[in-house]
Amino acid sequence: MTHCFTLLNFPLQCGVILPEAQLIYQTYGELNSDRTNVILYPTSYGAQHTDLEWLIRPDRILDPTRWFIIIPNMFGNGLSSSPSNSTYILAKDGFWFSHLDNIHAQEKLLREVFGIEHLALVYGWSMGAQQAYHWGALYSDRVEKIIALCGTARTTDHNKIFLMSLRSALTADPTWTGTRFDGIPERGFKTFARIYASFAASQEFYREGLYYSLGYTSLEDYLYRFWEASYRKRDPHNLLSMIDTWLNCDVSNNPIYQGNYQKALASIKAKTLVMPATTDLYFTPEDCQNEAKMIPNAEYLPITSIWGHRAGNPYQNHPDETFIREAVRDFLLR
Template sequence: MDYDIFHLGEVRLQSGVTLPAFIAYKTYGTLNAAKDNVIIFPTSFGDQHYQNEWLIGEDKALNPNQYFIIIPNMLGNGLSSSPSNTASSYDQANFPHVTIYDNVVLQHRLITERFGIKKIALATGWSMGAIQAFHWAAIYPDMVERLAPFAGTAKTWPHNIVLIEGIRAALQADVAWNNGQYTASPEVGLRTLGRVYASWGFSQPFYREACYKALGYRHFPTLSRDFGRKALYLRMQTICWR
């Protein structure tokens, strides 16, 4: 493993359900003596910490030579507490609903209890990571000194909900889904989901300029066929049980 685990014990979620929870996280750089060079950089929907690393480096936006960067993996992403790694009776479709608030409050426990951190120099994130960054500033305004969310809003708007419900319906229509209690990968549903989501996952210029060829695809229909299976399999296995 290239990450650490912080066990939270039995936690009470915003829904009122109690969950035996843990957070998988990775740090970059060194925490200074004042413990005030901290950047919190949560993952987005379905992503894991290594998918945030494109912003981290000496010549990149988040310099680990100057800052102590913490990437906590979201609940449900397959590394932190998820339907796939939580014991019965919290596994598979029995995994409780978790919220952005739940994630941020548990991340707060991670950085305060594990590291003794009292100040956040920057809260940032992309997409659902951006929503978490907004929540960090809203829940702990005296702790967060700077906020830089990108490609995300402070709340989920109806248009995005319709998008997610549409691709989820494609997966759930597969008989192998079995109401989230599947024993084998719902391949038909994943590939159907991929065809639907491929139009949202990439921009119009991506297709117009044939950028998919840089990914090894000669034709865009092949990309849309594989998108669900290759890019979203982990997401569906660990998150979309409902």
């Protein structure tokens, strides 16, 4: 059973005030009496909490017998307020969700529902890592540790081109009216999935044919049954919404830092573990390392893997899961 936290008249960074914003979340484990065992685990692109909770198990990466873990669903992901569940959002021109919006809603949820003002850890992969960095900069006194896997605090130009190609792929479909989809964008999904597949795994992943060991019978089979099927499950309006959040990701785009990126990163007090994947094509290790240098208490620990971006969410990927599990365990003990 999931939980719903409602925020009335919730002001968004884009200028819109949502009459009723909903934040859907799930918790795992038990909050201890002094509220010192809280891990926040924000969601990644296209994902809902049910896609990410696999790693919450005593023998996996986050142990719910020791920690109280909360997954807040990102705005736009189809569970929390999203184009698919709000005509208001969809109809609005110039509408977008920012991570500032996500973090503000999460902060209110934690404080009002659980009385939590201190996070032992924010753990995030990809767009989850973006949110972790935002937490560290926006609430620098409340976050003890951050583990940021395969993500940056500000979206790079190259990454933006990838996102623009995805956005353009969906909206090139004949069903796109200019403001919404009038039907299922069959052609758009096909392009979208192939762009994603070419960027989110590495060249080496395909050279080694790793997908065969996962039960796929050919490259086409893998592209269709894994990549295309995964995104076809999602409302295309939501896919656009989350792209816009990602495109606009900038830890310093807020009243506190006013565009001063270095200052925002320098303000992070949390012990921060920066874990890119060595073969990530859009959150490159170089970009992650550059940010690690700007964060006072950061440690740079790349995942040596041929899984590309997906190394940071190592479902069905035991070597990378083991590496991350051990890194997380050691980091939490410090």
